Amino acid sequence: MTPEREQKLLSVLARRQPDLTLIAEQVHKPRNISALIRNCDAAGIAEVQVVKPKEGYHNYRGTALGSDRWLDVGLHETIDAAVEQVRTQGMKVYAAHLSDTAVSYREVDYTLPCAIVMGAEKEGISPRAAELADEHVIIPMQGVVSSLNVSTAAGIILAEVIDQRLKAGLYDQSRMSQEWIARKLFEARHP
């Protein structure tokens, strides 16, 4: 790795957020999972949580789904397991869910430790995930189509997260452990 590349990588790792994650609940198209992970990278998420679809993945390639070099991917069999893990980390759980009790995604405080749950392509958020969440958030839509693509919806919510966390200075100083940063640097040097 060139010194410039290492410098760039270090500055990215220094902006990773220990108290922010996204839970992809049974999202099953590999293209959507990749797009979600790309959006998580952009928001500085250190570890994304994936709840496996019941039918499994079509082109499943290990835990990585092709992009765990810069962030970790936590795999879970059930939404309960995923939510339990993030609760242990002290996170609030916001489900992106088109329900009657949902509030606008801009009304929520994302500077608190939090996890955002995104639903599957067809089924959306499961009843169990809806129940486990502290809050449902919705992106107001003005058109005929009733929902957005899952990665677009995640991108929109994460853009609000970025905005709030930039203003709160949460990307200004390194917040991850030295061990985590050292491990990711090692992985980047030995792909």
Add this chain to the structure above:
Amino acid sequence: MTPEREQKLLSVLARRQPDLTLIAEQVHKPRNISALIRNCDAAGIAEVQVVKPKEGYHNYRGTALGSDRWLDVGLHETIDAAVEQVRTQGMKVYAAHLSDTAVSYREVDYTLPCAIVMGAEKEGISPRAAELADEHVIIPMQGVVSSLNVSTAAGIILAEVIDQRLKAGLYDQSRMSQEWIARKLFEARHP
């Protein structure tokens, strides 16, 4: 069409925005074009502008690209032609472009008549489009990957547009011409 369906459709058409559009500059993957149009629908865009890729489309199916039932699609051979049309309609032109002079996409006033230019998958915004634009807007990213998927980027900018226009009351009363609404209703009844 059931009366309920017609009612729903009328209320959507009444929220369409005569002074807002998106210009897709040589975006060539049909899946990205469809996702862009879905996002435009969600923001209440009445007519989206498409600048054809030089190589044409792989699976091109007429002007519609599969979804002109609820909004119109204007096809253009060049970015100059697309920009000329929106300027005639009194619109400002904002290019979503990762340039040195770009301002944050949240700093721009989208309640003014405006068009948002989105760039191609690989090439991004062309030098000509960058030159024609009044302003370049950028979505700040905190990760390793240097750009977002084009439809995600459009979704994020349009979510800010929706937020500003909701606050300004621009979705509160019908702003399109009676002729336009009547034509779209007719098209919906006779697909």
